[in-house]
Amino acid sequence: MxxxxxxxxxxxxxxxxxxxxxxxxxxxxxxxxxxxxxxxxxxxxxxxxxxxxxxxxxxxxxxxxxxxxxxxxxxxxxxxxxxxxxxxxxxxxxxxxxxxxxxxxxxxxxxxxxxxxxxxxxxxxxxxxWTACHPVIRQLRRELASGRFGTPRHLAAELGFRVDAPPTDRLLAPELGGGALLDMGVYPLTLAHLLLGEAEELRAVGVVTDGGVDLDLAIAGRYPGGAIASLHASMTSWSSRAAALATDLGRIELEGDFHHPTAAVFTPVGRPDQRVVLTGEEPVVGRGYGNEIAEVERCVRAGLRESPLVPHAQTLTVLRQLDALRADLGIRYPDD
Missing domain, CATH: 3.40.50.720 (NAD(P)-binding Rossmann-like Domain)
Structure with missing residues (x-):
């Protein structure tokens, strides 16, 4: 035994x-x-x-x-x-x-x-x-891949909150990678990658302080199959933290904060009585960090060296996108 x-x-x-x-x-x-x-x-x-x-x-x-x-x-x-x-x-x-x-x-x-x-x-x-390990996001990705909800056409996602902190705070320190892009923008960028695939084109505009810290930014993206994305991040305003995906059959809304949602709701156009609510095929552990922890444990015990949910290629792809968007915004870190 x-x-x-x-x-x-x-x-x-x-x-x-x-x-x-x-x-x-x-x-x-x-x-x-x-x-x-x-x-x-x-x-x-x-x-x-x-x-x-x-x-x-x-x-x-x-x-x-x-x-x-x-x-x-x-x-x-x-x-x-x-x-x-x-x-x-x-x-x-x-x-x-x-x-x-x-x-x-x-x-x-x-x-x-x-x-x-x-x-x-x-x-x-x-x-x-942790978003990539979240049960709701995982189930939504499977349903999108099946074609059940139609072809994705436009993703909108925003994440932001007002940062009231002294200039020495980590979020406002360029040498520590402070700014809206790396702290907030990584989430809508990753969501777009998970739901739409690898971006074919990305462009950013934003507000950058004289000290080189990005406070607010908007990202426009073009993805495989002609899908587009409108992504926003902010350190000066209270965003909805919402995300919605429009398809050729209807609309999917992530309930709660999109990076750790409580549900994904698909409403087919003209048929609200046939909406589909996804809450994940396994429970959310704690706030959702527990699912991430469980994935690491599963992989380590199985002898894996990377997770299929957060593979190295995905991480590197999003980081290369962040590098390119920083260039768009004129942001440089020490040692760049």
């Missing part, structure tokens, strides 16, 4: 807001546990371990100790964008698998380096694009 496998040991690198959300959902995934947490401050690491750990969770006052911890199987990199490359590189060199926050790196060339390192060290690597 085969016993229950030992829980996968997770190490969380950094203790900010996204790390806290992730740790909350991690506790809901039966095959995983928080083995350790690392911060540049031992006080912060200890407080995080006490708040989200299981009594055995170790706290490390530096990142090097976290990735070296033998109880850690997978490192979740939750630092600002500009530190993703260094954190992931250190984890690979320590023999760990990596789940790294989105976008994977500041630029596509750095992401290509991480993919190379993952292969060199024979470790799993996945960008933490």
């Amino acid at each position: 085969t016993g229950t496998p030992d829980p996968l040991g997770w190490g969380i690198l950094a203790t900010g807001k996204i790390a806290r959300s992730f740790a909350t959902d991690l506790a809901l995934v039966p095959g995983s546990r928080l083995a350790a947490v690392g911060s540049r401050s031992e006080t912060s690491a200890r407080a995080f371990a006490e708040a989200y750990g299981d009594g055995r969770t170790r706290a490390h006052g530096d990142y090097a100790a976290l990735v070296a911890d033998p109880a850690v199987d997978v490192v979740y990199v939750a630092t600002p964008h500009s530190l993703h490359l260094d954190g992931s590189r250190a984890a690979f060199r320590a023999g760990k698998h990596v789940l790294c926050e989105k976008p994977l790196t500041l630029r596509a060339s750095d992401a290509e380096e991480l993919v190379r390192l993952a292969r060199e060290h024979d470790r799993f690597l996945m960008e933490a694009m």
Whole structure:
């Protein structure tokens, strides 16, 4: 008789807001546990371990100790964008698998380096694009591929909120990859890729500060089969966070925040009584980070080195799009 496998040991690198959300959902995934947490401050690491750990969770006052911890199987990199490359590189060199926050790196060339390192060290690597792992989005992609809802023609998606923060805040720091494009724009771009395929043409206009930070932007895209997209991201206004896809048979609306929706609703034109509501073929775990965590666990236990839901090629494609859109907007990061 085969016993229950030992829980996968997770190490969380950094203790900010996204790390806290992730740790909350991690506790809901039966095959995983928080083995350790690392911060540049031992006080912060200890407080995080006490708040989200299981009594055995170790706290490390530096990142090097976290990735070296033998109880850690997978490192979740939750630092600002500009530190993703260094954190992931250190984890690979320590023999760990990596789940790294989105976008994977500041630029596509750095992401290509991480993919190379993952292969060199024979470790799993996945960008933490929880939207691609979300049950509603996965079911919607399957239904679109079947042709049930017709041919996609136009996707509209927007994500934004007002950022009231000092100039030193991460979101307003170009050296950390701050700005609407990488923090918000990556979501509608990824949604368009998931639902429409790889973009054939993208153009961006926006508002950029004198310091080189993009505050608001609009992206127009052309996709396979003649589909188009209107995508928006903002750090100065409260968007609807909605997305809708028009097809030649009707309209699909994502309910709630589109990047982690509660449902996808297809309404055929002229036949509202025949609408179809998709809520996913499996439950949403926590806020949805749990589904992402479960996908990493599944892949690692199966010996996979990338996820079919968030393959390396998809991550690199979207990052190359971000690079090109930054060029449109005239945004440069250090080391570009």
